[in-house]
Amino acid sequence: xxxxxxxxxxxxxxxxxxxxxxxxxxxxxxxxxxxxxxxxxxxxxxxxxxxxxxxxxxxxxxxxxxxxxxxxxxxxxxxxxxxxxxxxxxxxxxxxxxxxxxxxxxxxxxxxxxxxxxxxxxxxxxxxxxxxxxxxxxxxxxxxxxxxxxxxxxxxxxxxxxxxxxxxxxxxxxxxxxxxxxxxxxxxxxxxxxxxxxxxxxxxxxxxxxxxxxxxxxxxxxxxxxxxxxxxxxxxxxxxxxxxxxxxxxxxxxxxxxxxxxxxxxxxxxxxxxxxxxxxxxxxxxxxxxxxxxxxxxxxxxxxxxxxxxxxxxxxxxxxxxxxxxxxxxxxxxxxxxxxxxxxxxxxxxxxxxxxxxxxxxxxxxxxxxxxxxxxxxxxxxxxxxxxxxxxxxxxxxxxxxxxxxxxxxxxxx
Numbered sequence: 001x002x003x004x005x006x007x008x009x010x011x012x013x014x015x016x017x018x019x020x021x022x023x024x025x026x027x028x029x030x031x032x033x034x035x036x037x038x039x040x041x042x043x044x045x046x047x048x049x050x051x052x053x054x055x056x057x058x059x060x061x062x063x064x065x066x067x068x069x070x071x072x073x074x075x076x077x078x079x080x081x082x083x084x085x086x087x088x089x090x091x092x093x094x095x096x097x098x099x100x101x102x103x104x105x106x107x108x109x110x111x112x113x114x115x116x117x118x119x120x121x122x123x124x125x126x127x128x129x130x131x132x133x134x135x136x137x138x139x140x141x142x143x144x145x146x147x148x149x150x151x152x153x154x155x156x157x158x159x160x161x162x163x164x165x166x167x168x169x170x171x172x173x174x175x176x177x178x179x180x181x182x183x184x185x186x187x188x189x190x191x192x193x194x195x196x197x198x199x200x201x202x203x204x205x206x207x208x209x210x211x212x213x214x215x216x217x218x219x220x221x222x223x224x225x226x227x228x229x230x231x232x233x234x235x236x237x238x239x240x241x242x243x244x245x246x247x248x249x250x251x252x253x254x255x256x257x258x259x260x261x262x263x264x265x266x267x268x269x270x271x272x273x274x275x276x277x278x279x280x281x282x283x284x285x286x287x288x289x290x291x292x293x294x295x296x297x298x299x300x301x302x303x304x305x306x307x308x309x310x311x312x313x314x315x316x317x318x319x320x321x322x323x324x325x326x327x328x329x330x331x332x333x334x335x336x337x338x339x340x341x342x343x344x345x346x347x348x349x350x351x352x353x354x355x356x357x358x359x360x361x362x363x364x365x366x367x368x369x370x371x372x373x374x375x376x377x378x379x380x381x382x383x384x385x386x387x388x389x390x391x392x393x394x395x396x397x398x399x400x401x402x403x404x405x406x407x408x409x410x411x412x413x414x
Contacts, residue, residue, distance in 0.1 A: 014125035083279035101140030179276035198271030203396040215255035287334035291316040314366040
C-alpha cells in the first residue's frame with residue numbers, strides 16, 4: 001500500500017487541497033490481489049488504490065468514456081487481408097491496462113482510509129491524472145499516449161498486436177472462418193432454447209412487427225436481456241441483424257407478439273448455430289459497398305422512401321471512407337469506391353444539384369456524401385434489386401431467397 005502511494009507521489013497523480021465550495025469528492029478503496037508464478041505459488045501481495053467511479057455523474061464528473069477498442073470491422077478486414085495474403089494468424093490479443101493519463105475535468109477524491117495526512121486530515125486530493133476506476137481513465141491514457149507518440153515522430157501504421165473479442169477464428173490452409181458458436185450455445189442454454197423446434201428463417205414474412213398496443217405485456221426484464229444477448233451477435237451474424245434491431249425498438253413496453261418474434265430468432269439460431277463468415281484465399285480483394293433501405297415498407301413509419309434511401313446511402317458512404325483509410329495502412333488505395341444502390345432518385349440527388357431543393361427535410365449532416373462523390377472518393381452505381389446482396393438487412397424473406405442472400409455475402413454453415 002505504501003508502494004502504491006509512493007508511485008502516486010512520484011507520478012504526481014494528485015495534489016492535496018481543500019475541497020472547493022459546491023464540489024464533492026469521490027470515495028476511494030483498496031483492491032488486493034496475489035501475484036502468482038507459473039506454479040500458482042504466491043510470489044507477491046499487491047494493493048491498488050482505485051476510485052469508486054460508479055458514483056460519478058455524467059456531464060458533471062466526466063463527459064466521454066471512450067476507450068480504445070478494436071472495431072469489429074477492423075478485425076474482419078484484417079482476417080480477410082490475412083487470408084488473401086496467405087498469412088498464418090497465431091494469436092489475437094488486446095491489452096486493456098493503462099497508466100495514469102492526464103484528465104481535464106475537475107475531480108476530487110477522499111484521502112485513503114488510514115493514510116490521511118496528519119497535518120491536513122480534512123483535505124482531499126485534486127486528481128491531476130486519472131486513477132483506476134474513473135470513467136474517463138481509459139480515454140485519458142489513450143489521449144496522453146497518442147499525443148506523446150505523434151509528437152515524437154511516430155505514425156499510425158499497421159498494428160503488430162492482434163485482438164481477441166470472444167470470437168472463434170478457424171484458420172485452414174486456404175480459408176479463414178469467424179464465428180461465435182460457443183456464444184450461441186451459451187445464450188440458447190441461458191434462455192432454455194436447447195430443445196425447441198427450429199425455424200428456417202429468423203423472421204416471418206407474413207407477420208410484420210407492429211406496436212400492438214392492445215396486446216398483453218410480457219416480462220420487460222427478460223425481453224431486454226434476450227435482446228441484449230442477441231445484439232452482441234449481430235456484428236458476426238448479419239442474418240439476424242434486421243429482425244434483432246426491429247425487435248429492439250419495442251423494449252420499452254414489449255408485447256406478446258414481440259416476444260414471439262424474439263423467440264423465433266432463438267429457434268432460428270438453434271437450427272443454424274454454426275453459420276459463420278468465410279474468407280477464402282483465392283477470393284478477390286477489393287472494396288465494394290451496397291446500400292439499401294425499406295423504411296417506407298414498414299407499418300410503423302411511412303417515411304419518404306427517397307429520404308430513407310438517401311440517409312442510408314450517406315451512412316454507407318461513411319463506412320466506405322472509414323475502410324478506405326484503414327486499407328491505406330495496408331498499402332491499398334480503394335478510392336472511388338463503388339456504392340451499389342437500387343434507387344435511382346438517390347443517385348440523382350447525390351450527383352445533380354437540381355434535385356437538392358427536394359432534400360430540405362434531410363439533416364445537413366447527411367449531405368457529405370455529395371462532397372465525397374464530387375471528390376471521387378465514392379461513385380454511386382445503379383444495380384437491380386434482385387442483385388442487392390444486403391436486401392436481407394431491410395426486410396424478411398422466404399427460405400430460398402434468404403439462403404441465397406446469406407450465401408452471397410460469404411456465410412457458410414459448417
